[in-house]
Amino acid sequence: MRIRGKEFKVTKEMKEVIRELGEPYAAGIYMEFPSLHALITSQVNFPRVFVDDHAEQLFLYGRDVFLRSIIRKEADEGIVIICNKRGEPLGFGKFGKRLIKNIADLGMYLREED
Amino acid sequence: MIYNEFLLKRYEEMLGSRFKEFLEASRKPLPKYIRVNTLRIRPKELRRRLEEKGFELKKVMDYCFLVKKAPISIGATTEYLLGYYFLQDYSSLFPTINLDPKPGEIVWDMCAAPGGKTTHLAQLMKNQGVIVATDVRKVKSLWYNVMRMGVTNVIIYQRDAREVKYKFDKILLDAPCTGTGILRRDPTRVRVKLRDIRKASSLQKELMKTAYENLKEGGTLVYSTCSLEPEENEEVVEYALSLGFELKRAIGGEEGLLKGTVRIWPFESSGFFIAKLVRPCE
């Protein structure tokens, strides 16, 4: 459903409540790309790239991923989900020539709050 | 000293012989606790991962740990960013625990930001049912916390709770207050005077009235504050009783000045007051 011009995934029950209470600020799962909410609730489907510990740290600080820190990858181009070596999703990236560009990472929650 | 003379005199009267212990505790920094987000990880697994990083934790409840030693800030780990835990005082778990929300219920968190209790509610509801979370301010940080913790059953409104009209199964009223129970964490509030307490109390009563009107018959309301002042606590509950609420026994600490309520003094954790109320069926 659209809320303030953005896409959210809501249940039938939630819709009924919203019908009575009016347009909310946000509801359910935020679906607009590159939503980290959609990412961690398994709503998105992109190939994954697994990176080492050092790259994980840097990526969560908003940095790009160097190709040499890739442990395993399911694609060589386009948009990917960056995962740590455990397979936990950390954010989205986009393949470039020499690195994977950081599109969004979980560290954003901290950086934006400050 | 973080408490002014006016406040100290009140606490001395209420605490009697334990006042000395209270003064001693007030000089120490407040211990830090984390609440594990069981929607995302098992407490045992999180504990193992943090201990590998050099944290020392002590279990105080199934999904709550006291942080005894932290090699880096507990708010700066990958696990934190992954939404595996929330920094939350132990005592502030009890309002939600007393409400005991069930998957499938429609619950209202009236004063929700920044979402410590909202995300705790969602965890107990297993992300099922609906939580309506309202606040007049800080809804962005509320939303961020909801997203970071992987919570999916919340509807957020930036709205004065007094303007909401609906019938909820359960309501949490974690009211705006003078915060005298958390001065050890937030010393900006040291200047609290009687006038502030009276002002908070009258808003709390208005919110209580709204809660009554928006609660289904047979539904449960939990009222809580992080204030130590009777005007903001017991007095508000007495007002609730005059509206028709019935008082149930709350858990989480020693009994308050009113039978059945809970009053947690800021010894081991922040100060809190909790009352559990039911709107009887006609």
Ligand SMILES: C[S@@+](CC[C@H](N)C(=O)[O-])C[C@H]1O[C@@H](n2cnc3c(N)ncnc32)[C@H](O)[C@@H]1O
């Ligand atoms: C004690 S804090 C809530 C903490 C929150 N429950 C948590 O656990 O993270 C009280 C909140 O009440 C909000 N508030 C104050 N007046 C309000 C009103 N009339 N309607 C809704 N929220 C209000 C404040 O903005 C503040 O965020």
